[in-house]
Each structure stands twice: as C-alpha cells, then as structure tokens.
Amino acid sequence: MRISKQSLFWILTLVFFASGNMSCREHGRRLHKTSEVQKVLNSRKSRVHELQALKAKGLIGENDKGFIEILKPLQPKEKSLIEAENHDRKFIYNTAVAQNHLGSKGLEKVEEDFAKTHRARARKGDLIQNPDGQWVQK
Numbered sequence: 416m417r418i419s420k421q422s423l424f425w426i427l428t429l430v431f432f433a434s435g436n437m438s439c440r441e442h443g444r445r446l447h448k449t450s451e452v453q454k455v456l457n458s459r460k461s462r463v464h465e466l467q468a469l470k471a472k473g474l475i476g477e478n479d480k481g482f483i484e485i486l487k488p489l490q491p492k493e494k495s496l497i498e499a500e501n502h503d504r505k506f507i508y509n510t511a512v513a514q515n516h517l518g519s520k521g522l523e524k525v526e527e528d529f530a531k532t533h534r535a536r537a538r539k540g541d542l543i544q545n546p547d548g549q550w551v552q553k
Contacts, residue, residue: 447514449510451506455503456507459504466500467538470538470541473487474493477537477542479527480526481527481528481533482501482505484544486542509522512525537553
C-alpha cells in the first residue's frame with residue numbers, strides 16, 4: 416500500500432502526540448498537544464486492547480471515514496466502548512482541523528487521511544473498509 420505525503424504527515428503527528436512531544440511541525444502545519452488532547456489520547460490508549468479483541472472476532476472494523484464501525488451485534492458495554500472511541504477520534508480530527516485552520520473541507524480530508532492510517536495499521540485479519548465502500552479482511 417502506498418501512503419501519500421499528507422497521510423504520512425498525520426501518521427507522524429500521531430506518533431509525536433503519543434510520544435509526548437508538545438507539537439509537530441510539518442509542511443507549515445502545527446498541532447499542539449493540549450491537556451484536552453492528552454486526556455483523549457490517554458482514554459484511547461486505555462481501550463486499545465478491548466478494541467483489538469473485538470476486531471479479532473470480526474465484530475467491528477475500521478471504516479472509510481476514520482471511525483470504528485459495528486459490523487455484528489454487540490453487548491451494551493461494547494457499544495459504549497465503540498461510542499467512546501469514535502467520540503475521541505472525532506475530537507482529535509476536529510482539533511487537527513481547528514489548529515491548522517483547514518476550513519470547511521478540512522474535516523473530510525483529515526478523516527480520509529486518518530482512515531488511510533487506520534487501514535495501514537490494521538492487523539492481518541481485521542476488517543477494513545476501502546475508499547470504495549467495500550469491506551475486506553486485511
């Protein structure tokens with residue numbers, strides 16, 4: 416899979432956020448790791464193993480908009496987990512748009528870029544949705 420420069424920027428941004436750096440500067444864009452962003456990243460980190468277990472069972476997958484999608488019936492606790500993850504992802508995407516002054520079409524581009532990143536980072540056997548809408552097993 417080939418990754419665009421824009422997608423690489425967002426991947427590197429996530430790495431910088433996760434590693435504790437306060438900001439990342441690339442191609443004139445800057446993202447600040449605020450206390451709110453740190454809280455969201457910690458929240459996401461706390462649920463990664465539960466999400467991976469649900470992915471391994473084929474119950475959820477990474478959709479083409481950068482969010483987790485429920486593919487089979489889940490227990491209420493599992494649904495809440497997915498809702499929390501998607502809420503946190505939306506916060507990060509909106510923060511990236513706001514901090515970089517990307518305008519009204521920026522959110523769509525950020526979501527697409529993060530979807531590419533999630534597809535690329537998916538484990539073998541995970542369900543991912545291609546840009547054409549088709550669900551496939553990686």
